[in-house]
Amino acid sequence: MRFKILLLICLVSFASCKDSNKIDNTSTISENKIEVDLKKQIDDCENQLEIAIPKLIDLTKHPRLIDTGSTEWKQVPNDKLVWTSGFYPGVLWYAYDVTGKEKWKEEAIKRTEVFEDFKTITEHHDIGFMMFPAYGKGYEIGNKGVYKDILLTSANSLASRFNPNVGTIKSWSNKMHPRWKEHITIIDNMLNLELLFWAAKNGGDSKFYDIAVKHAETTMKNHFREDYTSWHVLEYDSNNGSVINRHTKQGYADDSRWSRGQAWGVYGYTMVYKETKDKKFLEFAQKITDKYLSLLPEDMVPCWDFDVQDNPKEEKDASAAAVVASALLDLSTFVESKEDQERYYNAALKTLKSLGSENYSAVGKADSFLLHSTGAKSLGHEIDVALIYADYYYIEALSRLKKMKGKH
Structure with a gap:
């Protein structure tokens, strides 16, 4: 019996070592352990703009x-x-x-x-x-x-571009992407719904709201696996709306877990709940967010695709981290339980602290805010670079954090 207990302890220890590059990012972290120098990170952004704009x-x-x-x-x-x-x-x-x-x-x-x-x-x-x-x-x-x-x-x-037979907005034209012959929708398209929600609230046709909600519902139904990870590209039958194929364009493989795709989903469904207050979208946002957080390495910045993350030679994607950091701050204000509020808020702080660190900050190195993003490695370009949308979501997150701190 004693031998069996020792063997069990050894096996548990081995498993812990195997996953030592990851932490439980879904757990509650005490805020006083996470210190984000918000003023410095904002000042860094402004100083970077001072350098870049004359060029x-x-x-x-x-x-x-x-x-x-x-x-x-x-x-x-x-x-x-x-x-x-x-x-x-x-x-x-x-x-x-x-x-x-x-x-x-x-x-x-x-x-x-x-x-x-x-x-x-x-x-x-x-x-x-x-x-x-x-x-x-x-x-x-x-x-x-x-x-x-x-x-x-x-x-x-x-x-x-909305097709009522499918229930989504068509993403690309077939001329741009001849691999797919029918109605194509990508997970990225979730973020474009913000324009429709805004328009519906500001004098536009009420159909804009209905289209945005239907797109979100259809994508929620078809675009995610049972474990709440996302495919990148879905090809639908234009006439009856059935799913023909599930693909990728920027991920490692058709069935792999492209990290920025998951990030688009986290941001998109958090925003959809913000606009609709429909609890089904909040619950779904939490599920896909928790999955994203569970896959992260210790520094909160994912590899460009989660399915190649165990290879230390594979590049990071700071843009995915910036997108999620901004979404997490919003999500922390929507959830009801104190534990969830702290969990998402602290995950956002930890991500922003990491992005503002020497490891990812471009200060003194280049004219951007952030380094180490990957746009489309599978296509052979934008590999380990600075990306303008990484900077956008990063400064948006800093703006959201500043407003939140101003309320306390």
């Missing part, structure tokens, strides 16, 4: 990434097919939000208003990503009421 003078382009080994933003044309165009003006709106300095508002206006023609885009779903961080944040943060009609037109353009 970003071509209004026909926007910063998208900083390649490994480079220090300056690679700028890409403001093309209707480039989904990242709204994030840089969004960064500037949040810079104004967290500092109150008019110069950032002026810069944000200048960088936002070059995109007005994008309000009629119907070729793809990314009009939400393109218009809401720019015009939406300008309306909310900058008090720019003149942006209202532009946003309403943008919402109408997005809604035109």
